[in-house]
Amino acid sequence: MRKEYSxxxxxxxFLFLIFHLCIEVVSYALFYLKFKSHMVTFFVIxxxxxxxxxxxxxxxFYNRNKxxxxxxxxxxxxxxxxxxxxxxxxxxxxxxxxxLAIGNAFLHVCGAVATASVSQNxxxxxxxxxxxxxxxxxxxxYLANIKINTYYLFIPILxxxxxxxxxxxxxCKSKVESINVDIVxxxxxxxxxxxxxxxxxxxxxxMGFVIPINWKSEFYHSILLFTFLGIGKAIGGxxxxxxxxKFVVTISTLLCVPFIIIGKDFMFASLFGMLLFSMTMSVTYxxxxxxxxxxxxxxxxxxxxxLFLGAVPVFFIKFxxxxxxxxxxxxxxxxxxxxxxxxxx
Amino acid sequence: xxxxxxxxxxxxxxxxxxxxxxxxxxxxxxAVVVVAIVIAVLCKLVIKRELSNAKRV
Numbered sequence: 001m002r003k004e005y006s007x008x009x010x011x012x013x014f015l016f017l018i019f020h021l022c023i024e025v026v027s028y029a030l031f032y033l034k035f036k037s038h039m040v041t042f043f044v045i046x047x048x049x050x051x052x053x054x055x056x057x058x059x060x061f062y063n064r065n066k067x068x069x070x071x072x073x074x075x076x077x078x079x080x081x082x083x084x085x086x087x088x089x090x091x092x093x094x095x096x097x098x099x100l101a102i103g104n105a106f107l108h109v110c111g112a113v114a115t116a117s118v119s120q121n122x123x124x125x126x127x128x129x130x131x132x133x134x135x136x137x138x139x140x141x142y143l144a145n146i147k148i149n150t151y152y153l154f155i156p157i158l159x160x161x162x163x164x165x166x167x168x169x170x171x172c173k174s175k176v177e178s179i180n181v182d183i184v185x186x187x188x189x190x191x192x193x194x195x196x197x198x199x200x201x202x203x204x205x206x207m208g209f210v211i212p213i214n215w216k217s218e219f220y221h222s223i224l225l226f227t228f229l230g231i232g233k234a235i236g237g238x239x240x241x242x243x244x245x246k247f248v249v250t251i252s253t254l255l256c257v258p259f260i261i262i263g264k265d266f267m268f269a270s271l272f273g274m275l276l277f278s279m280t281m282s283v284t285y286x287x288x289x290x291x292x293x294x295x296x297x298x299x300x301x302x303x304x305x306x307l308f309l310g311a312v313p314v315f316f317i318k319f320x321x322x323x324x325x326x327x328x329x330x331x332x333x334x335x336x337x338x339x340x341x342x343x344x345x
Numbered sequence: 346x347x348x349x350x351x352x353x354x355x356x357x358x359x360x361x362x363x364x365x366x367x368x369x370x371x372x373x374x375x376a377v378v379v380v381a382i383v384i385a386v387l388c389k390l391v392i393k394r395e396l397s398n399a400k401r402v
Contacts, residue, residue, distance in 0.1 A: 046377060053384050060391045094373065190399045194392070292395045305388065 005124060012118045012167065013128030016111045017234075019071075019163045020132030021139070022156035023107045026078050027051075027100055028140025029153055034085045034093060041315055043097060050101035051108075052308035058109040059297025069172050071110035071164025077103025078157050082150050108304070109297040110164060116179040116289070116296035117171040123181065126296075127237020127282045134230030134278075138223055145219075183245050183283075184290045185344045196342045197287040198306040203331045204280055205310025210324045211260055211274070215267045228271040229278045236279030245283050245343050252279035253336040257329055264321070283339060 081100035115125040184193045239248045256276035263270025288299035
């Protein structure tokens, strides 16, 4: 197991942490600034679908056109979405949401392939990239709450453009060296392993909505919660590289449960539970990368489909606190069993 | 990134459940559903192709 990180791996990890932070700042600030609350179901599902599901297709597009800077394409979609959001018209707002979501898909794939291109057999740089989004979400929500002028959102877009151009030399060329991880149990077919990765992501996505949290009453509670979620995602990658994927699976899926249950009313237990809970992201992404080798954009896109599918039931079914607790325990056990059988020792 | 709605769960879920059918223009719904189906089919094809490539490697 490799324990050292090169300066390029760390610098790309942190650069794309900022990159992802900026993506979510723009997305969440614009989405909630212009949000039409009377059609919440329609717009949230629409946005989630067009942000998460096409990432796989964008990954495939990148694989065929590796010299195309997909970061700049994503930034162009964001600029168009901001300009259209100025119009107070239902159809134009709808178009703005679609452009925002598709831009989001391009930028996520850009971050995934850029970090994978420098990482060799390590997942930490990719997990740093993913962690950045969590911090961006809370900043974006805050900016929407204070009703920031949408033109200020061009600042994070400029940062996205700068990072896309600055790093393009490494990943935006005809032949890209991709991450080389191999963590899956060859006893099962690749289709089964990929299905398990999607199911575990679905479970994590769904659990994120049903975990009961009674203590969150102030905005700073949300900041703390998101900070711990982000740290958990980043540390998950680090621990996978240092101690192996099965170790992370065990602490993430089993150890998180008591803390989440106790944490219903106790903030610090809950924060620690959520930190553990968010660690499996690196495992599922690495599982997809183990099968879809040399195409990190598609591998990343597979996992984001799971995120969308896991979120859909939440819009239509709601459980009481006790049922939610039982679900958390059961779903954690299911994740543990599925991951354990699909990972090699 | 995606656990965001933990924050909004209380604010969003309640109105969603009590909201009933949103008043969206049927043509918009049809267009969105058609595009969504096309995306889903394309995703399936890409996954199928990647799995077949993975077996060959």
